[in-house]
Amino acid sequence: MRASEFVREDKKPLRKALVQAAPHLTTYDQLDNNNSPYLAYRFGVALAPAPDSIGYAEGPIGSRFTMVDYSDADTKIRKAAEKKMGIKSSSDTGAGSKELPGINTQSPMSPKGPVKPKRK
Numbered sequence: 001m002r003a004s005e006f007v008r009e010d011k012k013p014l015r016k017a018l019v020q021a022a023p024h025l026t027t028y029d030q031l032d033n034n035n036s037p038y039l040a041y042r043f044g045v046a047l048a049p050a051p052d053s054i055g056y057a058e059g060p061i062g063s064r065f066t067m068v069d070y071s072d073a074d075t076k077i078r079k080a081a082e083k084k085m086g087i088k089s090s091s092d093t094g095a096g097s098k099e100l101p102g103i104n105t106q107s108p109m110s111p112k113g114p115v116k117p118k119r120k
Helices: 016-021 037-047 072-085
Strands: none
Touching: none
């Protein structure tokens, strides 16, 4: 059996039997699962609290390509690729990292005392 025998890629209308059996079938051209599955995912996330809460259309990053440079070599590679493609990044958190003051400064575990070796 050939794929063309069971895979339909034409623009024929839906079968009458399907239309009658599936009321309220809704299709969204903007939410293409092949080209931008993230948008379809975000739509699903927006469905969860609806209609009581509108929520956000996308998170702070959305579907934009994002990467982290872990070393100077990574930065060098990324900047060379940007130059080759003729693109620039749209946002950057800057170099270096810092701990937030007062966050996780104390262990949630109470001290148990010195560790004793197990006897055999």
